[in-house]
Amino acid sequence: MASRQTTHYSVIVPAYRENGNIRPLITRIFAALRRVDSPVPAEQTEVIIVDDNSRDGSAETVQQLQQEGYNVRIIVRTTERGLSSAVVRGFQEAQGDNMLCMDADLQHPPEYVPSMLAAMSPSHTFVLGTRYGKGVEMDKDWPVHRRIISAGARVLALPLTTASDPMSGFFGIRKEAFLKARNLNAGGFKIALDLLIKSQIPPHAIAEVPFSFGVRAEGESKLTGKVMIKYLEQLAELYWYKFSSLLVFLVIFLIVAFFVLVRTWFGSPSLDSQQK
Numbered sequence: 001m002a003s004r005q006t007t008h009y010s011v012i013v014p015a016y017r018e019n020g021n022i023r024p025l026i027t028r029i030f031a032a033l034r035r036v037d038s039p040v041p042a043e044q045t046e047v048i049i050v051d052d053n054s055r056d057g058s059a060e061t062v063q064q065l066q067q068e069g070y071n072v073r074i075i076v077r078t079t080e081r082g083l084s085s086a087v088v089r090g091f092q093e094a095q096g097d098n099m100l101c102m103d104a105d106l107q108h109p110p111e112y113v114p115s116m117l118a119a120m121s122p123s124h125t126f127v128l129g130t131r132y133g134k135g136v137e138m139d140k141d142w143p144v145h146r147r148i149i150s151a152g153a154r155v156l157a158l159p160l161t162t163a164s165d166p167m168s169g170f171f172g173i174r175k176e177a178f179l180k181a182r183n184l185n186a187g188g189f190k191i192a193l194d195l196l197i198k199s200q201i202p203p204h205a206i207a208e209v210p211f212s213f214g215v216r217a218e219g220e221s222k223l224t225g226k227v228m229i230k231y232l233e234q235l236a237e238l239y240w241y242k243f244s245s246l247l248v249f250l251v252i253f254l255i256v257a258f259f260v261l262v263r264t265w266f267g268s269p270s271l272d273s274q275q276k
């Protein structure tokens with residue numbers, strides 16, 4: 001197992017009832033990292049699974065994988081729940097400077113992990129796996145309603161960021177950028193969007209990596225109506241976060257402009273009228 005000092009790369013996997021996907025995920029990540037052409041050494045990479053007390057054998061599977069020599073550990077949370085807060089916890093625990101987040105369900109291709117990890121640097125502090133890049137095709141089995149929800153969610157976020165797919169759950173951030181973020185929204189699913197704004201990632205610091213979003217290998221999606229409502233709440237908060245100072249400036253400007261106009265229209269009392 002890699003020692004604390006040599007872990008430069010961390011992969012964070014939020015997981016809830018994903019036991020069936022954990023073994024193929026971990027073995028495929030490390031197979032990709034062990035390839036001779038991998039830009040990132042497997043020995044310098046850790047995987048952290050943040051599980052919300054699934055009680056489906058996930059912890060035992062991780063234990064077996066550890067015994068087989070894989071650098072993977074599991075954090076089992078018993079008092080907290082939720083995808084975004086699980087990702088934040090993983091980032092807090094990560095030892096690496098380059099931190100990647102991906103789903104457990106193999107919708108994010110594990111073979112992309114080495115290049116995604118390597119894409120982060122002090123000048124590219126954010127890497128985004130995008131489903132809207134050139135030549136990317138959505139899996140034809142991806143349900144129509146999910147495509148519509150995804151497109152709608154993306155349009156609503158357009159004024160907030162230049163990133164092409166801020167809804168993506170396949171993204172990475174450098175530790176120093178993550179540490180800049182304050183008051184992260186730990187509810188809902190859209191932690192990448194929150195980080196892009198609250199870590200103040202400039203457009204030129206975002207490296208985008210196009211990938212094809214597959215369908216779930218096993219288990220069920222946890223994206224419910226409640227998660228979508230949480231997204232709308234999050235958007236309202238982010239709009240306020242990003243545009244409130246502009247709004248205050250605009251209001252002050254309008255008030256000043258109003259008084260200037262009133263003064264110009266009605267004029268100040270002339271000297272003549274004052275002398276009368």
Ligand SMILES: Nc1nc2c(ncn2[C@@H]2O[C@H](COP(=O)(O)OP(=O)(O)O[C@H]3O[C@H](CO)[C@@H](O)[C@H](O)[C@@H]3O)[C@@H](O)[C@H]2O)c(=O)[nH]1
Nearest residue numbers: 014015016050052082083086103104167169189221222223
């Ligand atoms: N620890 C923890 N993990 C969770 C929870 N809810 C979901 N997860 C884990 O988070 C990952 C994504 O959850 P899914 O339920 O599979 O989400 P999805 O519907 O496929 O949505 C994905 O794609 C969206 C884009 O369409 C993304 O916006 C979203 O973030 C996610 O990546 C999976 O590994 C899942 O086990 C939770 O409450 N706690």
